[in-house]
Amino acid sequence: MTMINPMLRDTGTPPIPEAKGWLSAYDCRHGPGIDLSQAAPGSAPPDSLLARAATAAADPSGARYGAIQGDIALREALARETSGRYGAPISAQNVAITAGCNQAFVTTIMALASAGDAVLLPVPWYFNHQMTLAMLGIEARALPTTPQAGFVPDVEAARALLRDGKVRAIVLVSPNNPTGAVYPPATIAAFAGLCRETGIALVLDETYRDFMPPERDRPHHLFEAPDWRSHLIQLYSFSKAYAVPGWRLGSIIAGEAIQHEVGKVLDCIQICPARAGQSALAWGIGALTDWREANRADINSRADTFRQAMRALNGWSVDQAGAYFAYVRHPFAGVPAAQVAEMLALRWGVLALPGSYFGPGQDGHLRLAFANADEAGIRQAVSRLAQASRSA
Secondary structure, three states: OOOOOOHHHOOOOOOHHHHHHHOOOOOOEEEEOOOOOOOOOOOOOOHHHHHHHHHHHHOHHHHHOOOOOOOOHHHEEEHHHHHHHHHHOOOOEEEEEHHHHHHHHHHHHHHOOOOOOEEEEOOOOOHHHHHHHHHOOOOOEEEEEEHHOOOOOOOHHHHHHOOOOOOOEEEEOOOOOOOOOOHHHHHHHHHHHHHHOOOOEEEEEOOOHHHHHHHHOOOOOOOOOHHHHHHHHEEEEEOOOOOHHOOOEEEEEEEEHHHHHHHHHHHHOOOOOOHHHHHHHHHHHHHHHHHHHHHHHHHHHHHHHHHHHHOOOOOEEEEEEEEEEEEEOOOOOOHHHHHHHHHHHHHEEEEEHHHHHOOOOOOEEEEEEEHHHHHHHHHHHHHHHHHHHOOO
């Protein structure tokens, strides 16, 4: 259709529905299907949080429009929690609440770049980031990473990709989607220094920061720098930490100058965030610390279970794992990752996402979101992977 925006038409279709179609055709010959495709919390939110949301939803005042950048109670609560976590003062004026972290990313990119500009994305990348850039006419400039380096990007390789002056931002996701890599604080600091030096933005997506390993409570020290507002933009999601992805609430933390522009975008694409969930989370940030820590311990335990189970498999390699994800090299040499993932879903009832969804050069890998399954489900999935490779 000629009326369709050509940049949108050239953007790939959402990949997860395609993958879920493969599992829907599975005949359950090995037992129920095991869906390790989407980063969905494996447990329900706490009853107390749901009760708070129900009470807020029943309050007529919550049905009215709220503030463009979110209700002040949630902004203040998140500012306090973030200040405590990172050891640096952050105010509510630095916080905007969005409809999930995907909207936080879209909003941020619209505030920073326009058609013809470029944004640097480490590869493998989160496919929604690349899709957003494509539909806005912004180049997704690939920054390759390697299994040998744990899929941690190299700052000097990034520097070499900035020389034409078109790059407006560097995007880092840590803990990473899709690989699970947790970037060292020194790496994050080096990228912040590069962005400060070159006058571009560092967009740091910390959707999975609540699932850091126990020894890494403070993911980085960037907020301690007095000039962080000049170049740092942090994105966050409440979906995973509180098991509420359907509430669609995330955030942008940035300097006041960026927030001024962010407000223009948010006024056009959401008017205000959904309010009942905001009310519940404003309470939950302070009240549910113990529940969140137990949730983190559970997810880290699932990661350990997955790593241990995979050690027994010949030909498979867990090249990286952390937070919700493992990035696994499959043993089917020369077979495209999408074909491998479809076979595993149709014949063995295990749904993983092909590495090809996450950028160029990824056909040797699959992403498995092990947080979706309990420990018994993880072991069953790994057993089926072993059977699949033996029968090939």
